[in-house]
Amino acid sequence: MAIAQVLALSSSTSSFVRTDRPKVRRAAPSRVAAAAAGATVGEPARRLVAAFDPAIPLASAVTPPSEWYTDPEFLRLELDRVFLRGWQAVGHIGQVKNPNDFFSGRDGHMDWMVPSSKLHEYQESRTSTRMILVYYQSRREYIIECNWKVFCDNYLDGGYHVPYAHGALASGLQLQSYETLTYERVSVQRCESAPAEQEDIDRLGTKAIYAFVYPNFMINRYGPWMDTNLAVPLDATRCKVVFDYFLDESLLDDQDFIDQSLKDSEQVQIEDIALCEGVQKGLESPAYGVGRYAPSVEMAMHHFHRLLHTNLCG
Numbered sequence: 446m447a448i449a450q451v452l453a454l455s456s457s458t459s460s461f462v463r464t465d466r467p468k469v470r471r472a473a474p475s476r477v478a479a480a481a482a483g484a485t486v487g488e489p490a491r492r493l494v495a496a497f498d499p500a501i502p503l504a505s506a507v508t509p510p511s512e513w514y515t516d517p518e519f520l521r522l523e524l525d526r527v528f529l530r531g532w533q534a535v536g537h538i539g540q541v542k543n544p545n546d547f548f549s550g551r552d553g554h555m556d557w558m559v560p561s562s563k564l565h566e567y568q569e570s571r572t573s574t575r576m577i578l579v580y581y582q583s584r585r586e587y588i589i590e591c592n593w594k595v596f597c598d599n600y601l602d603g604g605y606h607v608p609y610a611h612g613a614l615a616s617g618l619q620l621q622s623y624e625t626l627t628y629e630r631v632s633v634q635r636c637e638s639a640p641a642e643q644e645d646i647d648r649l650g651t652k653a654i655y656a657f658v659y660p661n662f663m664i665n666r667y668g669p670w671m672d673t674n675l676a677v678p679l680d681a682t683r684c685k686v687v688f689d690y691f692l693d694e695s696l697l698d699d700q701d702f703i704d705q706s707l708k709d710s711e712q713v714q715i716e717d718i719a720l721c722e723g724v725q726k727g728l729e730s731p732a733y734g735v736g737r738y739a740p741s742v743e744m745a746m747h748h749f750h751r752l753l754h755t756n757l758c759g
């Protein structure tokens with residue numbers, strides 16, 4: 446076990462890279478600009494964007510067409526409009542604890558790198574950091590045979606799939622208390638935990654909170670435990686989901702609690718992978734085109750699709 450850094454619940458907690466293309470410098474094409482230029486998209490992808498109407502109220506709306514989840518050209522449009530612009534979560538400060546540390550990655554066709562110096566410089570410019578949980582270094586990555594949005598949609602269904610897919614987790618929650626709140630670029634789903642006699646109450650605490658930060662970053666808080674998920678597109682029908690784990694400092698030496706929490710998290714993830722890969726197969730079926738939302742629970746998913754539509758039209 447190694448403690449890398451402390452996480453705070455603000456935008457200064459995780460590392461974000463801004464991937465806007467330079468507006469003024471024109472001397473030599475940057476790698477980002479070159480990547481964006483290579484991402485020129487045609488009329489078919491734009492027609493796919495227009496096939497979803499964000500103005501239709503949730504109760505009567507239809508979902509985006511299946512090509513949003515299968516078409517390589519549509520993914521190129523997303524990489525250009527969503528992942529090469531604005532702020533993206535890529536990691537957290539615990540990954541660069543030493544002065545010369547750095548971490549790197551790849552979003553679609555763009556490589557990026559975050560050096561320790563840049564991140565700490567950025568963090569020092571923030572004054573509202575609130576230290577709450579300790580990073581527990583046990584990063585896990587999962588390659589899932591589904592479009593990155595399938596993972597996000599599954600996360601944003603308002604607990605719809607929980608009683609069917611996550612029996613153990615559902616037994617620790619009071620699903621009738623599930624509620625969804627939407628904000629500008631964030632949605633929050635929360636649910637009260639079951640009474641204290643449940644055996645996993647220590648991990649779940651009094652409530653579960655699931656925060657989604659558009660476009661692809663998720664924060665899951667259960668009492669003294671927290672994990673984050675980052676859904677990274679690999680290609681149109683495959684993504685990587687990166688898990689990081691955090692816990693209350695008082696539990697750092699409680700190896701049984703940590704082992705059980707990691708095991709519970711892994712179990713939920715395995716169940717979600719099966720769901721996501723099954724959904725992807727359905728999306729690729731020629732028999733499927735669009736679907737309907739479950740309007741009483743899928744508010745956050747609809748919110749996500751509307752944000753994406755706005756972003757893709759920009």
Ligand SMILES: [Fe+2]
Binds near residue numbers: 606713
């Ligand atoms: Fe799930």
